[in-house]
Amino acid sequence: MSGLRVLVIIPAHDEQESLPATLDELRAVAPGLDLLVVDDGSRDGTAGVARARGVRVLRLPFNLGVGAALQTGFRWAVEHGYDAGVQFDADGQHDPATLEALLEPLRAGRCDVSIGSRYVQRSGYRAPAARRLGMVLFSGLVSAVLRVRITDTTSGFRAYARRVMEVCQHDFPRDFPDAPLLIALGRRGFRMEEVPVRMRARRAGRSFYTLGTSLYYPYKNLLASLMALLQRPAQP
Amino acid sequence: MVFLSRTQVIAAIGAVLLVLYVLDLVRRRKLSEEYSLLWLISTVVVAALGFSTPLLVWVSRELGIVQENSTVFAFGLAFSLAMLLHLSVRLSRLGQENQALARELALLRHDLEESGSGRAPAAAPAADRA
Ligand SMILES: Nc1nc2c(ncn2[C@@H]2O[C@H](COP(=O)(O)OP(=O)(O)O)[C@@H](O)[C@H]2O)c(=O)[nH]1
Ligand SMILES: [Mg+2]
Numbered sequence: 257m258s259g260l261r262v263l264v265i266i267p268a269h270d271e272q273e274s275l276p277a278t279l280d281e282l283r284a285v286a287p288g289l290d291l292l293v294v295d296d297g298s299r300d301g302t303a304g305v306a307r308a309r310g311v312r313v314l315r316l317p318f319n320l321g322v323g324a325a326l327q328t329g330f331r332w333a334v335e336h337g338y339d340a341g342v343q344f345d346a347d348g349q350h351d352p353a354t355l356e357a358l359l360e361p362l363r364a365g366r367c368d369v370s371i372g373s374r375y376v377q378r379s380g381y382r383a384p385a386a387r388r389l390g391m392v393l394f395s396g397l398v399s400a401v402l403r404v405r406i407t408d409t410t411s412g413f414r415a416y417a418r419r420v421m422e423v424c425q426h427d428f429p430r431d432f433p434d435a436p437l438l439i440a441l442g443r444r445g446f447r448m449e450e451v452p453v454r455m456r457a458r459r460a461g462r463s464f465y466t467l468g469t470s471l472y473y474p475y476k477n478l479l480a481s482l483m484a485l486l487q488r489p490a491q492p
Numbered sequence: 493m494v495f496l497s498r499t500q501v502i503a504a505i506g507a508v509l510l511v512l513y514v515l516d517l518v519r520r521r522k523l524s525e526e527y528s529l530l531w532l533i534s535t536v537v538v539a540a541l542g543f544s545t546p547l548l549v550w551v552s553r554e555l556g557i558v559q560e561n562s563t564v565f566a567f568g569l570a571f572s573l574a575m576l577l578h579l580s581v582r583l584s585r586l587g588q589e590n591q592a593l594a595r596e597l598a599l600l601r602h603d604l605e606e607s608g609s610g611r612a613p614a615a616a617p618a619a620d621r622a
Pocket of ligand 1: 295323349458464
């Protein structure tokens with residue numbers, strides 16, 4: 257099963273500085289994969305730099321959030337007959353050289369969601385203490401609930417099988433597609449597997465996560481994780 | 493031991509029921525986590541004031557409120573105001589987003605009419621989407 261049609265979905269918000277190099281690198285390293293940029297109400301030339309490279313762009317009329325942008329991409333992928341979708345950051349933090357390793361479990365039919373993890377192997381990545389605590393907490397929670405070891409719940413580098421995208425196009429968190437999403441997908445019976453990846457520094461600009469985010473994030477994700485546990489699991 | 497007054501207990505029980513209802517709304521996805529935050533904080537504070545007389549007495553004294561029951565309702569009122577303000581802000585944003593959608597639609601319809609020259613799509617019956 258190597259003939260998967262794969263769409264790389266790149267959510268981007270004000271990424272005109274980083275996006276060109278990210279797209280060029282993807283084209284060079286993974287020429288067989290189709291690319292789709294979802295421009296989430298950018299105020300800069302994000303859509304323009306992608307189109308200039310002949311990359312397909314879906315433009316949202318205003319900012320909806322990473323999750324909603326990704327969901328738009330899933331919808332497009334499902335409607336256009338793709339077998340798998342990869343979530344890929346616009347800022348250059350993900351290494352296209354690890355795309356094949358990420359897709360391998362899907363190609364082999366071992367799982368439905370493959371997660372690029374920074375922590376399966378030591379990769380020299382160190383987050384600030386508060387963020388580390390949160391990551392330990394959420395990965396413990398997800399692993400305990402799903403009985404699969406998930407070390408990186410916040411990874412934005414994942415591959416989703418078509419049947420997962422079919423579900424997600426209707427139901428997906430608008431803001432952070434993290435721990436509650438994994439719990440909900442696991443309870444639907446989708447299998448997950450982590451693949452070690454290394455993450456690089458973002459190419460330009462700043463991360464969109466702010467102080468407000470870091471206060472709201474634990475509340476939202478703890479509550480939503482709890483609710484994902486209480487919701488009746490639907491069948492895949 | 494200071495006895496709990498009846499109003500206090502009623503307010504506290506009401507708050508607890510409200511917390512449960514809010515959580516159930518989130519579980520059934522009728523309410524998003526974002527909106528649940530203010531509801532949960534406010535009801536938890538009112539419940540805490542209602543059930544804990546020492547806390548209520550202390551807060552009332554610090555705020556210079558003579559009637560302890562008023563403290564419970566003052567907090568309830570303050571949170572209601574905060575909620576209304578929050579909703580007004582969100583409503584404004586929703587209005588702006590709605591306008592942006594309408595503008596986008598006008599551009600799209602223009603392009604569609606240009607490309608399909610002559611076969612202009614009739615105005616979509618808006619009532620269908622209610
Ligand atoms: N669609 C969309 N994408 C976003 C938004 N904010 C960030 N992104 C994208 O999500 C990816 C990761 O964002 P980033 O801020 O680097 O998060 P971090 O890597 O976790 O610090 C990048 O490709 C961003 O362009 C947003 O509001 N909407
Ligand atoms: Mg980043």
